[in-house]
Structures are given as C-alpha cells and as structure tokens.
Amino acid sequence: MEKNKGHVVAVNGNMVDVQFEGSITKNEVAYIHTGPSRLKSEVIRIKNDTASMQVYEMTGGVAVGDEVEFTGSLLSVELGPGLLSQVYDGLQNPLDDLARQCGYFLQRGVYLNAIPDRDWDFTPLAKAGDVLTAGDTLGTVPEGAFTHQIMVPFDLEGEWKVDSIVPAGVYNVRSEIAVLVNSKGVRKSLSMVFQWPVKKAIRCYAERLMPSEPMVTKIRIIDTFLPVAKGGTYCTPGPFGAGKTVLQHLTSRNADVDIVIIAACGERAGEVVEVLKEFPELIDPRTGRSLMERTIIICNTSSMPVAAREASVYTAATLAEYYRSMGLDVLLLADSTSRWAQAMREMSGRLEEIPGEEAFPAYLESRIAEFYERAGRVRLKDGRTASVTIGGTVSPAGGNFEEPVTQATLKVVGAFHGLSRERSDARKYPAIDPLDSWSKYRGILDGEKVAKAYGILEHGNEVSQMMKVVGEEGTSLEDYIIYQKGELLDSVYLQQNSFDPVDYAVPPQRQEESFGILYDILTSEFDLADKSEARSFFSQVRQAFLDWNGIAADDDRYGDYRDSLVSIYKAKVRS
C-alpha cells in the first residue's frame, strides 16, 4: 500500500494538525519528521484535509511544514515470547534497551523492538494439513516457568490450513516457523511474533464465565471481608498518601495468579523503581523462581508524555489478554486510572470539545467501562479456563469520591476498596474503610461467619460514634464490650503490618485459623465487672493476638503463642 504523506500546519501543546493527501484512517499511527527524530503520533480527528494528531512525545522543535508519514496501521503492540520480566513505556518501548542505547534520559523518537531478539526452543503442536483458526496453538516455547503458546495471529479471519511448519528445534523469535494458507489461496508466513491493535479487545475464547473463584491476595481485610474474584474487577480510590500504591505492590507480590502486569500510569517513577529493583530479588512461592519472571511493567510515569499515558493502559490490557489466551490467570494493576482520565481530558481540551463535569470529556464513562470490561474469566476453545483480573486505583481530587472518575468506575467494578484519610492518618493500614467498601464476590471463608463479624464491627462503630456524644460513662457495659470487640477485630485482623516479615502476607489457611479464634472471641460472652476491667482485658487479648500474628507458622513457638492467646480469653468466658 502506498504510504500517505502530509505536513504539519499547526502545533498546540502535544496536539499537531497535519494537512494530508489521499485517504487516512482514524487512530492510524503517523510519524512526524522533526530534525533527526521521528515522533510517533496518532490521528484522533479528521476534518476535511486536516488531521489532528496526538503526539506521543514532547513537541518542542516541531515546525510548520515538517513532513509527516502515515503508516496505515493502528497503534499496536508486539505479542510473542519474551514479554515477561520486561519493562516497557506506554508504547511498549523496552526501557532497559533504551537506557543502554540512550543513557540516563528518555530520548524522544527512539523506538525499539519490544520483543527481545533471541532464540527459543520451539516444539510444534500443529502439523502440516491441520486446519486452524485465530488463537489456535501452533507450538510452544518454554518462557521461564510457563509454557508459552505460539498462536495463530488473532487477526486472521476464517480457517487456515497449515502448509508447512518447522520441526522441533531452536529458532530466532522473528524467523519463519510456519506458513498458513486459506481457501482463497492467500499464504501467510508466521514467526513467533505478531501485532495486535491495543484498543481492540482480544476475543479468542469460546465463552465468558462468571468470575466465581476468589483471587487470594494474602491481605486479610480483602480475602476475608472484601474479596476479589479471578476475572473480576475492583477499584481502590483514595486520597493521596492513603497507601494505594503500597497496597497494589503487596497485591502484585502476593496474588495467587500466574502473571502480573503492572501499569504505572502517570504515577511516580520512584515507585516503579522499587518494583524494578525488588522483584528480581523476591521468590515467587508458586514457581520457586524470581517474582520478576511473572511480571511485566508498563511504566509511563507522570513526567513522561501525556498521550503515551493514555495508550499505556490499553497496552497493558492487550498483554494481559494475550497471556489469558494461553490459559493463564493474569492480574492487571493500573495505577492510577485518574491519570489516564486526565490524559483524556487534556486531549479533549486541546481538541476544544465541549467539556463535561470537571472538564472531563463526555465519553469518560464509556471509556472507563470499556477498559474494565476487558477483564473476565473465560473458557478457551480447548476447554481450559483463564482470566484477566483488573484492579485500578483512582486518585480523586481532594479525596472526594463524588467526582466523575470515581463514580464512573464504581458503576462498572465488582469490588470497591475505598481508602480513607482518617484511617491512614491514624496509621491503620491497609487503610481500606471496612464500612464504606463493598464486594460482590465470594470470599475464602464461611460467608455467614464473616457477615456476623462484620455486624459486630458495624455495631461497635455505632457505639463508638455514640460514645463521642454521650461519653464513656453514658455507655452501658454491654455496648462497651461490643465497642471493644469491634476495635479488637480492627486492630488484630483488619489492620496488617505490611513491613512485618510475617504479617505482611497471610495465607488462606492461616486466615482461617486466625479468623476462627477471633470469631470465637467476638461471639463469646465475657465475665467482666466494669469498663476498666473490660478495657484491660481486651488490651491483653489484643497484645497476645498481635504477638501471635508476628510469629511465623513454621516457628516452634507458633502453637504456644496461639495457646496462650486462647487461654487468656477463655479464662474470662462466661460459662
């Protein structure tokens, strides 16, 4: 196809107007030739012979008259083996390679191959003469702990016959491994790598299923009270400093999924660095390999160009869907979706669209819904199930959840973990507000008991509110004990010390044991003479509980600490 050309006629921030000849496609990628560099950009509006393009780079130095080259293809990512443990920017530029080539700074206009150029040990599964459709497996390569399936590219329509396929052996990722031919005689040469447009969901599965299996995060308040399901969606809104990112890091380390994709979208670079430097050192208990081997980081931090930020969440979602197509459970963590929404707002402003609430564009809600709908648990054509779970943080202006991004997100997610300034100020971490938050998914523990414990927490909170008005002396002993029980539940179970080597990750079995004892305490009647005795009794219990929480399950003292806790509270149980 003849490539279209054009030239710049106007520059306004990261939006450039281009006069073009011939026909172009909306959302097509084009390059602006400015001096020695080629700046990647995307067509977002076409009016007569002028295309408005958002530029994925800084536009300093662009001049009227600069030449523009259209590519004819939509913004795409490369899919293939070698994606795991990579760090990409929002356009899938590998940052490590970029650093080797350009040094400390992100030089604009440098675009490198996303898939590392290396050899893989290929084992064919299909054979010549097989009839395949998009998403079917041609063969496999071992990628770390996973069997990476080399699939028929998702954009091939209809049935294709395998004309030839290479025998088992070591091949370069970009060399030809198979040739397919369709009924019209069209021949396709395939390597292990193919492209897919990021803004289009990959639908190579048989059907979508209900997300019914819990995704364990080893965070007590989430697994027990506010569970997330594999294939589900959840959001974590919170004011700044409430611990959204710490919570996501913990989840990315401990979640029981195969692959974690972290989309650091418009947030701090320092936080990404922590992941970058820590994950290679940490061992994934599921595979016994480094945690980095199951992680992909898409990193478009706040100082990087805004338009690429908008693309980054789609890049992440596409990679997640790709691995789901292989039968894996994938968790996508987006931090923060508000920055992504702001990127849309900036572009909308430059396009001079009529602004909606808080100047966000009118299509904000549908874009957010579209993004979260890319999550889901699916049954693949070969019968296996796989999932993409999406967790997004939201950074509402002023910590006020009544703002467009939070509200639009709450409409479409299955669980809401609202962080509260009050709890984080009081250093109660994770600062998820247990009373405001909700989840529509099933947890790992007995739902009835959890509901009862939750009831005590609510009741305790009511008493505590009341006590602020009538004072402690105006509260009955019975109510006071409920209040103390609620506080106990909060301090030994809902709160979790993410910096404690034991307490930071609590596996389901331990949650069950711990919750069992806690439940017994919450539902027992105690012989306590007055409030001061009640207070000292409960601080004793809390102390014993916290001490037990800090002991590793394989420690010899584990049983002793538990027994001592039990004997402390049993001594006061009314017979």
Place this chain on the structure above:
Amino acid sequence: MQKVYTKIESIVGNVITVRASGVRNGDLAQVSTASGTGYANVIKLDHDLVSLQVFSGTQGVSTGDSVRFLSHPMMVSYSEALFGRVFDGSGRPRDNGPALDENMIEIAGPSVNPSKRIIPRRMVRTGIPMIDMFNTLVESQKLPIFSVSGEPYNQLLARIAMQAEVDLIVLGGMGLKYDDYLYFRDTLEKSGAMSHTIMFIHTASDPTVECTLVPDLALAVAERFALDGKRVLCLLTDMTNYCDAQKEMAITMDQVPSNRGYPGDLYSTLASRYEKAVDFDGAGSLTILAVTTMPGDDVTHPVPDNTGYITEGQFYLRNGHIEPFGSLSRLKQQVNAGTRDDHRSLMDAMIKLYAAYKDTVEKKSMGFVMTDWDEKLLKYGDLFERGMMDLSVNIPLEEALDRGWSILSKCFEKNETGLKSELVERYWPKEA
C-alpha cells in the same frame, strides 16, 4: 536563520503573535521594545501565526516592535561559576556579578529513564524529631511543605537547607516577597551555606512569565550537577504562586479550565517538575523540598491536592509545628529499617496514641468525665507535644527514640502501648 519580524499581529495578556515561517515550537525569540530587549518563547503555531509568551510581560510592547527568532529553545548556563550567585526568572544576574553565557544547557529537558534510577537509601538528617523520627527525609525524595500563609515555612526551609548534608543547594523562589528573598540570602550567607548555593529568584513584583520559568531553570541546573555526581537539594518556594502564574497564562490563552480555573494539565505540569528528583544509577542525586501554601488551609484546593498525588509524602506545617497527622514521608520505609529496630514500631505506636489523645481532648472539651485512660492520654499528649513536636527541639534520631520510650513509660503500662512485648522488654526504661 535570524530574520527580524517587525509586525506584531496581536497582544493579549503576556502573549504576542507574529506571522513568520520556519519557526520551531519552543524556540526562543528576542523582543526589542522601546524599554529594552527581552525574551519570549514560542508556545503555539498555527499555519504562519506564531504565538509567543513574553517573559517580561507585554506592557509597553508596541505592534511595531521587532521580534528576532534565535532558533534554539530557552537555555541556562551551568558551571561552577554559578555557586553563590543569584539570578532572576530569565536567568539574568540579580546580584552584581557578570552575566553567564558559557556552557549553555536546555531547560525542561527529557525525563529520566526509570530503569536508570535506583532505590533511594540515604537518610537526610535534620535534627528535627518530627522529620527524623516520624517522617524521615530521604535523598532523591520530593516533598512539599503544606502550609498556610503566616506560618514560618521559609524559616523551616532555610533551617533544613543549612543543616542538610548535601553538596549543593539550588533555591528557586517564586512570587517571593522581597524581604523573604533578603531573609534567605542573609541567612544562608551568615551560616556560610551561600558558598554552595545557587539562587533563582522571582519576586512578587517581577513579570508573571518569569515565575513559571524559575522551577525549570533551577531544576535544569540542579539536574546537571546531580549528573556530575553531586548530591543536590533543590528548594522551591512557593509552588502555589507558580501554579497561579500557570493559571493566569492558561486563562489568557483561552484554555478550558478544569477545576477552580486551573488548567487541566496542572498535574502533568507539576509532575514533570517534581519528577526531576532522582537518585542516578552511578551519579549523584537531586532532592526537592517545595513549599506549597494552601489557600484557606484547604488541602483539597487543586494545587496542594495535585501536589500530594505527585510527591512522596508531605509535611504539614501548622501552628508552628510539623503536624503528626497527614505528614508523611513515603520513602522513610527505605531507610528507617536500618536505623534502629524499634524505630518503626515506636513511631507507629506513638502516633496511634497521639490520635487517641486528640479524641480525648475533644471529649474533654465537650465536658465529659475523664476516665483513668483519658487522664493517661492527656498526660501523654502534653509530653509528646513538648518533647517531640516543638520545632525548637534539635536532637539526633537516637536520642529522639529514647525520649519516645521515656515518654511512654511515664504515661502507660507496658501492655497499653500496642507494641510487641519483645521490643517493650528491651527498650522500656528500667527505672520507670
């Protein structure tokens, strides 16, 4: 290409437009008016119409004045000759020294590749317990000081500057009162810190556009010195003035405002400045401490709000001390494991108890009878405020930790502190 254009098409706010060709976005231009020669930079191109913002403002600019494009973006000189010097928002000397035009570097350069950053791990000791013990300042951190007008934030900033263990201080002043500028200069000179200080100062009476250039100038210079292996501390005051200047310019450019008149890209604008804070893999570091005054003591105001989402924590300066609630140094976790093993637990326990004390104070003010527990909290709160929060307390971290234990032991029984028994046994003062 040094063509001179002598017809200015329009003058709106600080922006002039001329018809010209071959001009690049972001290029610098020289504007010669009756009152002298100033600079302007290109902010928008539309066919042959070029919009420029004039640094010194458009007052007195005539439609017949000449504009000469320099074919390069805004630059600043960088060398050891900058030490001890003071410049304005256009990079011209504000002291009596010579203008510098050697070794020019671009300002507002590209951002650092995240894979070339390293995890910060060095603490900056200040001798202020509310910082060292509760919210440790870490090299390469970006932290704002949220404050209201009238609080001694510039004094605090100056004190941190003098005591911090760094190689170079770059001070960026935006919309400073002239006496504040003099205060900084005199204080740093008196303490001898001026010899390793570079100042870029925009005072309240200077043109608005220059205000928006100060952080870029200061950070560009700071970044280069950090690349040379220096540990640089960049102090910015007051970022709210900077944002207001941005707002003023956005409005005159007819941009759709998003929140209380601020432009929609306020977050990105601030972030690309703050994100200059960095610990380079194999070179020096750049730490940013910036004052952000909160109009009406409202932290949900767009400026502190956006700032809070960008920075790695914040200090609240209120009633003359750094507030224990809300103040947070996110990076403290990187360093406070290596100080003393009781540091983290003690810090958390003391804050929790102080929060309980605040509840009690509230109850007391409503006239409730105080229980034994309340009395204990009241005593604790008083000791905590006097021994820890007062800004005049100047003790090293280890002493502050010991003082913490001593305060706890004066007020509570061991099991009332919520601390692990093992720590309590080890650190609880014996005589108490």
